Amino acid sequence: MNERIRKILEDDSIKNGYGKIKNDEQLLEIITDYDKIEKTLIDERRWYNLYEYVIKVGNHFLSYADGECTGDDSVRDMGIEIDLDAIYEMEEYKETVTKYKIKGV
Numbered sequence: 001m002n003e004r005i006r007k008i009l010e011d012d013s014i015k016n017g018y019g020k021i022k023n024d025e026q027l028l029e030i031i032t033d034y035d036k037i038e039k040t041l042i043d044e045r046r047w048y049n050l051y052e053y054v055i056k057v058g059n060h061f062l063s064y065a066d067g068e069c070t071g072d073d074s075v076r077d078m079g080i081e082i083d084l085d086a087i088y089e090m091e092e093y094k095e096t097v098t099k100y101k102i103k104g105v
């Protein structure tokens with residue numbers, strides 16, 4: 001895992017009273033507990049879908065890919081794991097979207 005990203009997560013963990021991150025399992029638990037501010041579908045499968053999530057950690061935006069099952073199993077039971085080396089820092093940008101509606105409605 002990128003050390004800058006690990007430091008961002010650990011600094012926020014300490015700031016919020018959870019202390020230093022002891023292992024990768026704790027790190028993954030912390031990452032998935034943040035509110036997701038963006039969710040983008042990456043891949044659709046029969047039993048699960050893969051998404052890219054963006055979370056806000058302090059003043060930083062981080063993204064990671066994870067799955068959601070379409071059935072009763074959990075994503076971990078399906079063998080889907082978060083790749084710690086594929087967690088990236090993101091930057092915010094604005095997009096202008098033009099939409100149309102029926103005139104007079």
